[in-house]
Amino acid sequence: MKILVVGSVAYDSVETPEGKRDAQLGGSASYFSVSASYFTEVGMVGVIGKDFQESDLRMYESHGIDISGLERADGETFRWAGDYLKDINTAVTHETQLNVFAKFSPSLSDAHKAAPYLFLANIDPTLQLKVLGDMSSRPKIVACDTMNLWIDISRSALTELIGKVDILTINEGEARQFTDQHHLPTAAGRLLKSGPSTVVIKRGEYGAALFNESFNFAAPAYPLASVVDPTGAGDSFAGGFMGCIAATGDASEEGLRRAAIVGSTMASFAVEAFGLDRISNLTGAEIEQRYQAFVDLTRFQTLAGNNGLPLLEK
Amino acid sequence: MKILVVGSVAYDSVETPEGKRDAQLGGSASYFSVSASYFTEVGMVGVIGKDFQESDLRMYESHGIDISGLERADGETFRWAGDYLKDINTAVTHETQLNVFAKFSPSLSDAHKAAPYLFLANIDPTLQLKVLGDMSSRPKIVACDTMNLWIDISRSALTELIGKVDILTINEGEARQFTDQHHLPTAAGRLLKSGPSTVVIKRGEYGAALFNESFNFAAPAYPLASVVDPTGAGDSFAGGFMGCIAATGDASEEGLRRAAIVGSTMASFAVEAFGLDRISNLTGAEIEQRYQAFVDLTRFQTLAGNNGLPLLEK
Numbered sequence: 001m002k003i004l005v006v007g008s009v010a011y012d013s014v015e016t017p018e019g020k021r022d023a024q025l026g027g028s029a030s031y032f033s034v035s036a037s038y039f040t041e042v043g044m045v046g047v048i049g050k051d052f053q054e055s056d057l058r059m060y061e062s063h064g065i066d067i068s069g070l071e072r073a074d075g076e077t078f079r080w081a082g083d084y085l086k087d088i089n090t091a092v093t094h095e096t097q098l099n100v101f102a103k104f105s106p107s108l109s110d111a112h113k114a115a116p117y118l119f120l121a122n123i124d125p126t127l128q129l130k131v132l133g134d135m136s137s138r139p140k141i142v143a144c145d146t147m148n149l150w151i152d153i154s155r156s157a158l159t160e161l162i163g164k165v166d167i168l169t170i171n172e173g174e175a176r177q178f179t180d181q182h183h184l185p186t187a188a189g190r191l192l193k194s195g196p197s198t199v200v201i202k203r204g205e206y207g208a209a210l211f212n213e214s215f216n217f218a219a220p221a222y223p224l225a226s227v228v229d230p231t232g233a234g235d236s237f238a239g240g241f242m243g244c245i246a247a248t249g250d251a252s253e254e255g256l257r258r259a260a261i262v263g264s265t266m267a268s269f270a271v272e273a274f275g276l277d278r279i280s281n282l283t284g285a286e287i288e289q290r291y292q293a294f295v296d297l298t299r300f301q302t303l304a305g306n307n308g309l310p311l312l313e314k
Numbered sequence: 315m316k317i318l319v320v321g322s323v324a325y326d327s328v329e330t331p332e333g334k335r336d337a338q339l340g341g342s343a344s345y346f347s348v349s350a351s352y353f354t355e356v357g358m359v360g361v362i363g364k365d366f367q368e369s370d371l372r373m374y375e376s377h378g379i380d381i382s383g384l385e386r387a388d389g390e391t392f393r394w395a396g397d398y399l400k401d402i403n404t405a406v407t408h409e410t411q412l413n414v415f416a417k418f419s420p421s422l423s424d425a426h427k428a429a430p431y432l433f434l435a436n437i438d439p440t441l442q443l444k445v446l447g448d449m450s451s452r453p454k455i456v457a458c459d460t461m462n463l464w465i466d467i468s469r470s471a472l473t474e475l476i477g478k479v480d481i482l483t484i485n486e487g488e489a490r491q492f493t494d495q496h497h498l499p500t501a502a503g504r505l506l507k508s509g510p511s512t513v514v515i516k517r518g519e520y521g522a523a524l525f526n527e528s529f530n531f532a533a534p535a536y537p538l539a540s541v542v543d544p545t546g547a548g549d550s551f552a553g554g555f556m557g558c559i560a561a562t563g564d565a566s567e568e569g570l571r572r573a574a575i576v577g578s579t580m581a582s583f584a585v586e587a588f589g590l591d592r593i594s595n596l597t598g599a600e601i602e603q604r605y606q607a608f609v610d611l612t613r614f615q616t617l618a619g620n621n622g623l624p625l626l627e628k
Contacts, residue, residue: 017496039624064626088496182331182402184519185537205498206520209537218534218611223499223523247624257614262623284625291623295616297532300571302609309576309605310353310561311598312378 001043001066001114002246004139005032006106006131007121007235009046009070013081014274017088018228024275025056027078028121028145031232034280035239035266036119037063038287039247042239043112045069045131047104049077059280069112073100088227089204108134117246119238120144120165125157132164141251143167143242145234151178163195166251169238172203184209185216198256200241200263202234210260215253219260220297222268222290229274233267236279240266265290315380315428316354316560318453319346320420320445321435321549323360323384327395328588330402332542338589339370341392342435342459345546348594349553349580350433351377352601353561356553357426359383359445361418363391373594383426387414402541403518422448431560433552434458434479439471446478455565457481457556459548465492477509480565483552486517498523499530512570514555514577516548524574529567533574534611536582536604543588547581550593554580579604 007029013022029046036042043066052072060067078101081094106127113136120128122145132142142165150158151174158178162168168191172184181187184201188211191199201209205227210217241263245251250258265287270279303309321343327336343360350356357380366386374381392415395408420441427450434442436459446456456479464472465488472492476482482505486498495501498515502525505513515523519541524531555577559565564572582604584593617623 037626038628039626063628183540185539188537203520206517207532207534209534211537216537216611217614218521218537220521220523220532220534223502223525223530223532225499226497244624247626254615261614284623284628287625288617288623292617295614297530298612298614300531300575300609300612301568303602303606309598309602310558311601312351312353312561314352314377314598 001111002040003036003117003119003242004043004045004112004115005029005036005119005121006045006128007032007123008078008101009044009048009052010078010080012231012275013079014229014231015083015085016229017085018226019274021229021274023079025059026080026231026275028235030276031235031270031279032119032121032239032242033060033065034063034276035236035270036243036246037065038282038284039240039243039262042066042243043069043115045106045108045112047071047073047100049073049075049100051076059276063280068109071107073103075100084230088230091231106131110136116140117242118142119242120161121235121238122147125150125154125161128161129157129164132161141166141242141245143169143238145169145238146174147171148174148177159194162191165196167198167200168196169200169202169234169241171234172201175199175201185211200260202237204230204233208237208260208264210256212253212256217257217260219264220294221264222293222297224268224272227271230271231275232270236270237263237267239263261291261294264294315357315425317350317431317433317556318357318359318422318426318429319343319350319433319435320359320442321346321437322392322415323358323362323366324392324394326545326589327393328543328545329397329399330543331399332540333588335543335588337393339373340394340545340589342549344590345549345584345593346433346435346553347374347379348377348590349550349584350557350560351379352580352596352598353554353557353576356380356557357383357429359420359422359426361385361387361414363387363389363414366391373590377594382423385421387417389414398544402544405545420445424450430454431556432456433556434475435549435552436461439464439468439475442475443471443478446475455480455556455559457483457552459483459552460488461485462488462491473508476505479510481512481514482510483514483516483548483555485548486515489513489515499525514574516551518544518547522551522574522578524570526567526570531571531574533578534608535578536607536611538582538586541585544585545589546584550584551577551581553577575605575608578608
């Protein structure tokens with residue numbers, strides 16, 4: 001197993017301008033794992049309830065995902081309900097039923113503990129710290145995500161966690177909230193000083209901005225004909241991003257840049273349909289075509305050769 | 315004269331999180347002209363009052379800008395006051411004094427009428443239409459900008475104008491307002507159908523998105539250490555964009571992509587200081603360095619050669 005992900009597995013009820021779905025498979029670990037599975041071997045650690053569908057387990061397995069870390073507990077699977085009717089970039093939560101997630105304490109097998117890449121998806125930072133502490137040796141790369149709730153109620157554990165990771169993925173609004181800095185490059189600079197060597201700011205329909213100690217990189221969002229369901233876009237980004245890094249072992253500047261575009265590619269698929277409908281049914285050719293579409297979306301002439309700018313003498 | 319610009323010349327009183335300035339030189343024609351002047355010969359058409367400073371006229375002239383179309387009328391120069399304290403992307407207007415601008419009717423000399431490139435900056439669309447109609451022959455490229463006010467009170471003239479231009483530059487919110495479409499690619503598609511072959515959506519700190527009949531292009535904003543004054547960013551973008559096209563005569567796909575990055579480059583300078591302080595004091599080397607910074611900000615590996623994605627067989 002190359003990447004271990006610890007996060008939520010959920011049934012989501014979602015309404016968007018494009019329609020409505022009840023109890024579709026979701027959760028950060030689901031989106032991350034399916035997205036990363038196109039690139040490398042993924043192991044999921046999470047908890048599901050008695051109501052969890054066999055067909056959903058088989059979907060994970062069909063993607064080669066190791067679900068031995070998926071604990072089945074008494075009770076119902078975590079459920080979330082929300083809508084994106086007012087703003088496609090921001091979910092309005094209607095209801096959160098933690099269910100089996102309320103008492104979840106991740107427990108890792110020896111194989112899990114030896115994973116060289118670790119993604120701590122958005123869960124209580126005390127659990128993220130526990131998982132990191134349980135690893136048999138420090139993974140090559142540890143990345144984490146978080147959310148506004150933990151900034152509000154668990155800031156000290158979150159600060160400790162951020163101090164221990166290599167890569168932080170965080171929403172734009174949460175980066176501002178955590179640092180109390182409105183100007184994004186300033187907020188990113190504060191986050192870089194607090195631990196990670198790379199901070200990926202997720203900006204919804206505006207793409208992602210990668211801030212590293214030695215370079216910045218801007219990845220646009222793909223201008224899709226329609227955004228059907230933004231749920232899971234960030235975790236799908238993280239799955240492509242970390243999956244690419246784990247598959248190649250390349251976390252150099254070039255590797256991080258490429259991984260960010262792979263992440264944006266996977267996020268663009270995730271939002272094209274409800275839940276995991278699109279991202280769980282991709283071909284390698286489709287992924288490469290979409291990556292190429294990002295090349296086409298962003299390419300322009302460099303200053304090399306005779307392409308200097310047409311400047312007047314002043 | 316390569317480019318003619320018709321627009322406002324103003325004294326702006328501005329407050330931002332970085333400070334406050336009273337009655338600084340501004341206006342769409344000022345930002346556009348100074349920005350474009352680094353690339354090509356610009357002529358300004360606009361109106362100023364008796365209070366207009368000689369030193370400001372000399373600043374235009376020092377940039378080689380033809381100010382023969384700057385009419386000096388009885389009364390005071392157009393004045394605007396506003397702040398960006400709540401949201402750096404959106405000005406809150408405190409006061410607008412049209413002054414000499416209230417009765418402004420652009421009058422073009424023969425040299426103005428023969429300009430091969432025309433930028434109709436944000437003024438009443440009936441005046442924009444008049445200028446376009448006064449040209450001795452259809453310019454090679456006509457671009458225009460607008461604002462929410464004209465969408466509200468002069469929609470039919472604006473619709474007629476948009477039907478006649480090659481390039482429309484418009485803010486994201488205004489594109490949504492004009493088309494009544496929230497999803498930006500859909501809004502841009504509607505705008506393309508209404509006339510222009512290229513629509514540039516200005517997204518403030520998120521950069522610009524260029525939609526053309528045959529391609530899309532995403533230009534990020536440069537992650538500056540601080541944004542001092544966003545006034546004039548859009549017109550500075552337009553000045554660099556149109557200046558680059560006029561200087562080279564290249565409005566091909568490659569030319570438009572490069573011009574959008576030149577526009578973003580000039581906008582990034584404009585916001586680094588109050589008013590025209592920074593953009594009126596640039597060297598060619600600084601412009602090329604910033605353009606190169608955009609190359610560095612956006613470059614990533616293509617799929618060419620051995621750089622295919624690390625996809626698993628599925």
